[in-house]
Amino acid sequence: MERKLLLLGLLRMHSMHGYLVLEHFESRAAMPITFKKPTVYNMLSKMKADGWVVVREEQEGKRPPRSVYEITEAGEAAFQSLLRDEVGSYTEAEFPSVVSLAFLDLLPRHEAKVLLEQRHAQIEDRLREVNASIGELDMPIHAGSALLPLRYLQRHYMAEMELLEDIIKGLSEIE
Amino acid sequence: MERKLLLLGLLRMHSMHGYLVLEHFESRAAMPITFKKPTVYNMLSKMKADGWVVVREEQEGKRPPRSVYEITEAGEAAFQSLLRDEVGSYTEAEFPSVVSLAFLDLLPRHEAKVLLEQRHAQIEDRLREVNASIGELDMPIHAGSALLPLRYLQRHYMAEMELLEDIIKGLSEIE
DNA sequence: TATAACATGTAACAAGTTACATGATTTC
């Protein structure tokens, strides 16, 4: 559902073709969720079948023709309804990477430390990416609620890193 | 992968039958991830086919017969290898419920507030569940790393609630 | 002239879910 909301929300701002949509969602630079190519193209044709969008063929110069998707009234109604559903309800996130922490004490202290530091570095990279994409926006103060997901990701990564630091510190101390 | 790790980790502590495994994973009381019935039974038979577990039929009194799964040496090796993979790497979580926040400013302030309060109440319920299951463990201090996922969930829910409170406060102030 | 970027899709597969199906036993 949240994928539909997101795609409709994007098309609502600007009509666009699939390839452009992809550029928005192939990285987690703006959203804590990603789409792959076939997902986007499939969703677009499903939305067309459902009457949520209409398609217009466009050709700029000699480039490959584009199918530009524009939201319809039915699409806008779907968006409004999805928005209310989604804002008012909480869908659990799953945290696959937390599972393994339950078995941490089975690893030799030193090995655990090395592995957790690896993990920490990976999260640090993601945080840097998010920071970068926030920096790229002009006047982030005026960006309104579009910034919330990014701020959320920032907070989340920082919390994860703090947790790891605590665990690593704990491992070192008891030695 | 993390599901396999978790299932192996459980069978490693105690051999058990599918129904008992289910009781561990149908709620998020101990892990930020859940399994449904067919998933558990399918995984168990896959693990059997892979030689990670052996099955023993057991009958207690006149109850339905149970298939008790016991981890093998190959299963233990798989567990050890999965554990190292998983601890050392970070798998992104997706946050479906954050997506809709990007469009918050499209809602009338008052409606947004009501919906966010609904959501807040739902998270509060989950937090209560987690707190309860931590309370049920005896001597949580000695529980070792098994407690980490629960503490993680606690932190996560609290952070989500704080974020919502901030947003709600922001909505009220600008009125 | 090779490679990256532009542009769109299909087919086969993977993972997990819902709904279906069955049957005994304990508890109310």
Add this chain to the structure above:
DNA sequence: GAAATCATGTAACTTGTTACATGTTATA
């Protein structure tokens, strides 16, 4: 005697991914 719990599974479906397939046009 009905309902909940114990116990195991299959079939069909949903969602999303990887791999396959194609062709043009800038760019290095």
